[in-house]
Amino acid sequence: MLGTAGQVPTRTRNHNGYLLRWDGRGFLFDPGEGTQRQLLLAGVPSSAVHRVFVSHFHGDHCLGLPGVLQRMSLDGVAHAVVTHYPASGQVFYDRLRHASAFADRADVRAGPVTGEGVLAEDPVGTWETRRLEHPVESFGYRLVEPDGRRMLPDRLAAAGVAGPDVGRLQRDGVLRVGERTVRLEDVSEPRPGQRFAFVMDTRLCDGVPALAEGADLLVVEATFLAQDAALAERYGHLTARQAARVAAECGVRRLVLSHFSQRYPDPRRLEEEARAEFDGDLVVAADLQRVPVPARRG
Template identity: 60%
Template sequence: MRELVVLGTASQVPTRYRNHNGYLLRWDDEVILFDPGEGTQRQMLMAGLAVTPIKRICITHFHGDHSLGLPGILQRISLDKVPHPVTVHYPGAGQQFYDRLRHATSYWDNAEIVASPLSGARCVVETPAGRLTALPLWHSLPTYGYRLDEPSGRRMVPSRLAEHGISGPAVGELQKAGRLGDVTLDQVSVEKPGQSFAFIMDTGLCDSVFELAAGVDLLVIESTFLTEDAEMAALVGHLTAAQAGAVAHESGVRKLVLTHFSQRYQDPSRFLEEARQSFAGEIVVAEDLGRVPVPPRRGATVG
């Protein structure tokens, strides 16, 4: 199962219909929680999600709408005695905020929480799901965006296996060793492209935005403002829906998820209209408790 569960889509101020930020990525066995804002624990309950599968938490920056839900999530992880370590990635420049949130109140600390502060121009972590890359963004305080890249694999081609008389357990031996006699793995298989995901919040346009988004299958990106307020967006380090659409177009994104909407706008269809001016692909205007599947894997070409 590979899908994004949207827990909250508001920006600075929640509304009657939009909670503060919160996004849970289910990527097979690697479950990652991004930017748990205030109320995330309850939103997970409403979405039918438990904290137990969470393997890591990624914080883009320490504004309240992106991190005030962290204490409740960590305490619930402890209450449920999650048996595996849970790694928390966050900007190291905000260490004092992490420390306060980590132990915001008294509770029995029964879980292994691994702090993983980010620093510098590029941070790369190898995970069971693939390579997790964090790049600094442009905002009013240190902020990082995240990208997950699954490594490419190989898909066996039955007709090629038959040509070489390989079947049954021999197929597994070939996959494991990369060669069986004079037959190599490349001769009987094609590349299976890995999937990719990017998460970009609270930033003005910068090189990292495009690097994170380049060619991803699923891009979750803030679109706090509409073009009518573009001057304000630039001033405070945010994007418009039109800019988010342009990023998706220029970066070759397959599916675009718009989120982090300012409470000043009442009609969400306007975000779609603006993004559609630049991006012709699939666009999702995120709604609380919505589920967005990762697009099907790109097909491998058999020569």
């Protein structure tokens, strides 16, 4: 959690910024002002980022992009970095991409988002996107890991499968061991893929539950308390209660609330409101906090 403030940062909360680390890949979301320094404080090099996702072009979600991308050139990041953002904001992306003079050496590739559905295939899974409702065009993002199988050591041992043969069996689905044929399903069990969802700056709309459905980890805005629901609706935001209710209805395993208005200096009020709707694993985020993705389901 690189930054958890709303539109106005505070002494303890930086503007937005979220880094998801998944099987050696790094995904940076909504880099607001100060994200480059927050990465430094978190001990994360620019080379850890493989994709950048911008939900919309309000400053608290994108004004840190120039510094992050320029740092990648300075650090000599060797791999390609894809940046996803609403295509309707292309003019803003172009300004941010070249906001100042620098030695532009990094392989940064534009990935504008034009609509809903599958956005990109990544080595760790499929990225999907849904439209949200905000005064400017905004998108939420969702990572769906493919289903797999969990190898069972006792069954592998009983079948005489060990060492490199385990990999061959996983790859081919069948293996000949002496006079016996061993099938993958004989020595493993299904392992459902995990799901991550990122929902920022939106009022309640169809896109919110579509992204949150079955998420193992949901990072979602909770800008307002329910007492200010009228303000949330007017400015295109969620209350803590609304976010928690969606999480409960969608079977979210771990709920992370962020993007808090500066008008609420005590986060316990947000937590109390959310817990009234969601009795699962709840995190009210703080800057530089590390939140583990829940272990894969059995």
